[in-house]
Amino acid sequence: MCDCRQNRGHVLSRRSLVLGGATLLTLTCGGRPLRALPLPAEARSAPNDIGGDEALARLMAGNARYQADLPGPTCLSACRAAIATRQYPIAAMVCCSDSRVAPELVFDQDGGQIFVVRVAGNIVDTDGIASLEYAVRELNVPLLLVVGHARCGAVTAAVNVVRDKIEVPGHLTSLVNQIRPAVDAAAPLGGDLLANAIILNARTSARKIADSAPILAPAIAGGRVKLATAIYDLASGAVTLV
Template structure:
């Protein structure tokens, strides 16, 4: 055998050849995912897509055919990050559960709850966090039928009732919606005031500077108002 056949190529030693083979074998052993681009987070979708997903989920809930039953699925993965598709300002009423009403699982919704679902600075800050830092594309104000907080405010406005403790602060926040609804002389003042409160909350969030208003103007998010019917479980958009 000639020296040319037995000699390594110029610049390539036996040690270098061995090292290259080891590197190649190591690369082959890596999982395919290491070379794939990371999947986008689940909330990297449009506000309209999110709204469609929520309303379809509510239809399943109202029909008693929910798909979310295994709440342990994905628990370990959620421990490191969250990607909620919607931020919801909801009433604290124990009969209203946005995750169930929209048939969504843990980590899907960023929910702020307080009696009367009105917008105050604390709740606004939470919603700003969801939009600014969690990239949540949809914000919803979710009111419901038979709201006790608004009914109590009606009694204060119309009947001069007094409420104890910090409940007076709640009434102060809800009074403008009740007064506006009352001025329209509706047949059902409670229903009208509930709807007016939802619309007012929606408008305030749409114009809340500096964060939400900017995101709305750039069409990065959408703010919607919705009404949950306790008896049927159905949600309608206002």
């Protein structure tokens, strides 16, 4: 696994997951050779064997680099070779399908670092929950992150339906109906209805994840997996935890 930007100085942490093979690949990342020496089996650990707080800190540090236009060295061919047979993402993320929201760019992460579930309005349906269950159970991600974003078209459509009684065509009705509860909850708050609905919609998805049995709820409640919610600002590039 090649993660030259986030794993410098990484120390093996508590959730040990045995890796096969006596040695790891020797890689070149960002112009620097990375060599993992042979370790005894009991000392081997997966690259994403970190806590949820550390995973979130890495993502937020990456977003700070993105905002400052100071991305770390990109690892391309070497990283592809390293993750071709196995992935170790540090987070599973629910985000919007909006073309302006690209998680690997926004958080300045190489391929293999973020397991992404994307759907308009960053809603969580049965298939999305199943994807997150796979990430938690099979990939051992330490962090689940729901990311809404400013000026979300799906939430805007729901606001238009609720406030202006506008009808939407096709299957957009199903999508809007899943977002409407957040708009209804935001209406009495005053202020910017769309901005408030975007936050509440992201929180609604997070609650669905937290309540999802039999895999996600106990993992979150037991502290094995951290759950967080954030909003991405399209203009500044900033991600804010909410």
